Amino acid sequence: MSQINLFFNAIRENPDDDIPRMALAKHLEERGDLRGELIRVQRILLRMAADDSERPVLERSVRELLRRGEVTWLAELPAPERRSFGFPSWRWEMRDGRLAVTMSADLFLDKDVQALAGSESWDWVESLELREVTPEQMEKIASSPLLAGVLSLTIGAVVANHTPVGDAVALAIAQSPAVANLRELALPHNNISPKGAQALADSRYLLQLCSLDLSLNGLGTRGTKALAQSSALPKLARLELAANAVGLEAVQALTRSPAMAGLTYLGLYRNEIDDRSVFLLADSPSITSLTDLNLRANRVLQKGCCALAESPNFSNLRRLNLGECKNHVGTRGARALARSRYITHLQMLEIGENGIGNQGVAALASSANFADLRELYLWESNIGDHGVAALTTSPHLTRLMLVDLRGNDIKGRCLKAFAASPNLNRITQLFVDGVGIGRKAKAVLEQRYGKGLVLW
Numbered sequence: 001m002s003q004i005n006l007f008f009n010a011i012r013e014n015p016d017d018d019i020p021r022m023a024l025a026k027h028l029e030e031r032g033d034l035r036g037e038l039i040r041v042q043r044i045l046l047r048m049a050a051d052d053s054e055r056p057v058l059e060r061s062v063r064e065l066l067r068r069g070e071v072t073w074l075a076e077l078p079a080p081e082r083r084s085f086g087f088p089s090w091r092w093e094m095r096d097g098r099l100a101v102t103m104s105a106d107l108f109l110d111k112d113v114q115a116l117a118g119s120e121s122w123d124w125v126e127s128l129e130l131r132e133v134t135p136e137q138m139e140k141i142a143s144s145p146l147l148a149g150v151l152s153l154t155i156g157a158v159v160a161n162h163t164p165v166g167d168a169v170a171l172a173i174a175q176s177p178a179v180a181n182l183r184e185l186a187l188p189h190n191n192i193s194p195k196g197a198q199a200l201a202d203s204r205y206l207l208q209l210c211s212l213d214l215s216l217n218g219l220g221t222r223g224t225k226a227l228a229q230s231s232a233l234p235k236l237a238r239l240e241l242a243a244n245a246v247g248l249e250a251v252q253a254l255t256r257s258p259a260m261a262g263l264t265y266l267g268l269y270r271n272e273i274d275d276r277s278v279f280l281l282a283d284s285p286s287i288t289s290l291t292d293l294n295l296r297a298n299r300v301l302q303k304g305c306c307a308l309a310e311s312p313n314f315s316n317l318r319r320l321n322l323g324e325c326k327n328h329v330g331t332r333g334a335r336a337l338a339r340s341r342y343i344t345h346l347q348m349l350e351i352g353e354n355g356i357g358n359q360g361v362a363a364l365a366s367s368a369n370f371a372d373l374r375e376l377y378l379w380e381s382n383i384g385d386h387g388v389a390a391l392t393t394s395p396h397l398t399r400l401m402l403v404d405l406r407g408n409d410i411k412g413r414c415l416k417a418f419a420a421s422p423n424l425n426r427i428t429q430l431f432v433d434g435v436g437i438g439r440k441a442k443a444v445l446e447q448r449y450g451k452g453l454v455l456w
Contacts, residue, residue, distance in 0.1 A: 003027065008123045008149065011098075012181050015126075015151050018043060021097065034069040038062065039097025046096060050374055051401055051426055066094060073099075073124070098126035100152075105133040109140055117145040127152035127184075135168035142172035142179070152184035154213075164189065170196030174203035182206065186213035186240075197223030201230035210235050215242035215267065224250035228257040236260075240267035242294070247272035248280075255284035265292040269321070275304035282311035291316050296350065297324040305333030309340035317343050323350040323377060334360030338367035345372050352379035352404065361387035365394035374399055379431070380407035385414040392421045400424055404431040406456050412441025419448040428452045 007027060010020035021039055028036030045058050090103035107113060108130055116122040128150045130141065147153065155169050170192050173179055185206070190196075197219050200206065212233070217223075224246050227239070236259070246268055254260050266287065278300055281287060293314070300322060308314055320343070322329055334356040337343060349370070356364075361383050364370060376397070381387075388410050391397060403424075415437055418424065430445065434455030437445075445453050 004120060005123060011126075012149060012151065015183055025097065034065050035073065035097060038065045038069070038094060041065070042094070042096050051399060062094075095127060099124045100127035100129075101125050102129040102131065105130050105137050105141060108144070108146070109137060114144060114146065117148075122146060123149055125150060127154075129154040129156070131156055133165050133169070135165050138165060138168045138172040142176035144178060147176070147178040148181065150179075151181060152186075153179065153182055154186040154188075156189060164191035166191050167193055167196035167199070171199050174199040174205070177205055180205045180208065182209055184211040184213075184238075185209055186211075187217070188213055188240075189216040192217040192219065192223070194219060194222035194226060198226040201226040201232060203232055206232060208235060209233055211238035211240075211265075212236060213238075213240040213267075214244065215240045215269075217244055219244040219246070221245075221247065221250045221253075225253040228253040228260060230259055233259065235262065237262050238265040238267075239263055240265075241271065242267050242269035243271065245272060248274070248277050251277040251280050255280045255287055258286055261286045262289070263287055264289055264316075265294075266290055267294045268298065269294050270297040273298035273300060275299075275301050275307070278304035278307050282307040282313055284313060288313045289316055290314060292319040293317060294319075294321040295327070296321045297326055300327045300329060302328070302330050302332040302336075305329035306336040309333075309336035309343055312342050315342040315344075317346060318372075319348040320346055321348075321350040322354060323352045323379075327354055329354045329356065331355075331357050331360040331363070335363045338363040338369060340369060344369045346370060347372055348375040349373060350375075350377035352377045352381055352407075355382050357382045358384060358387035358390070362390040365390040365397060368396050371396045372399060373397060375402040376400060377404040378408070379404045382408070384409045385411055388414045388418055392418050392424065394423060398423050398426065400427050402429040402431075403427055406431050406433055408433070410437070412436075412438035415441050416444045419444055430454070431456065 004024070004027070007020060007024040011024065014020060021043055025036040025039040025043075028039070030036075041058050041061050045055065045062070048055055048058070090101060090107055092099055092101050094100070128147070133141065133155055141155075155165065169187055169190050173185065173187070179185075192214060196217075197214065200212070212227075219227075219241065224241060224244065227233070239260075251273065254266075273295055278295070290313070305322065308320075322333075329351065333354070334351065337349075346369070349364075356378075361378065361381065383405075387408075388405065391403070410432065415432060428449065429452040430449050431454045432445070434442065442455070
């Protein structure tokens, strides 16, 4: 085994540890390989705050390193041939110094690609996404030795006849020793049933899995219960269950399960979540470490929002999504978040289409709870000039970098004051309605935000 393979093995054993990656970076720099510097710079960026003044400089450095090294780094990997529908059969990007590759299932199973197993070129591949997968291909895919070193695997359902892969994808993955090193598994939009979820929950080979994305499937209550009761996912920290008909009984299973104690992210977008489900989350003895909670497009009302705000279970939250029309937390919900003793370090809040109005926005703007906020989504919130004025004069929102004000009745003169506010001088992205604000206001916004201005 080569020395570089030893580095790769150390990274696979501890993918979140800086030490083996920086040791690899030093080894590569000593032999004149630009990927050493790339790993070092991307690792710094990974830990750097989004508003750090040094970030643009390091991002330019990454782009230059990629430009200089691309041809050499990809020499042994397949050429990106153009397909009949205009897209390449594979594409790549560098993430944290390692390759993230997307390719068609046909190309992945090609004998020349399979022959790369064990090569240093393929050892650089840390993340793999397969497209155009058919159920008949899954057994061969899951048993491929190319998966042995992959840490992140995504299998979509983009097939010619629009037939999802179905339970075949979950069954094949669950039974494959080749996936034993996986830390992240995403199987979105595959029509996986409770049977497939049960197979994943019972698998002997997913013990290292930290992130599981089963969005847009058909898990329902039975499938969600199977995951909640699993003893085979001891390291699970991120669970995405968007659009799976998850309701009260399924949430009850999640909140009562000791197996869910390690969750830091829970995605419940577009399910059947109502205030009763939120009460269960707020009182859960297990789910107490969330940093990211997505409840968008559910039926969370004012009482549910108040329960969130009053629960110590959410004291670690950094991202909270309550957006879209089925939710209606209203002014009362916004005020509850503003007064919360526990939700005090949010970096992202999405609360659009919830009817919080000018008074709700004013409550948020006047609260020190939001001093760490970087992103604020207030689209279609029934706010006008008074609400925007509260944002403009807030002493607490100085770290904001993105604000979404689409679908509100805001005059051009108010937006000009917003753009000139010294309290909001870190904002680089602004979403507003382009109709009715006037040419002068539009010119001011374009000069202030440049390409970061999105007019609707």
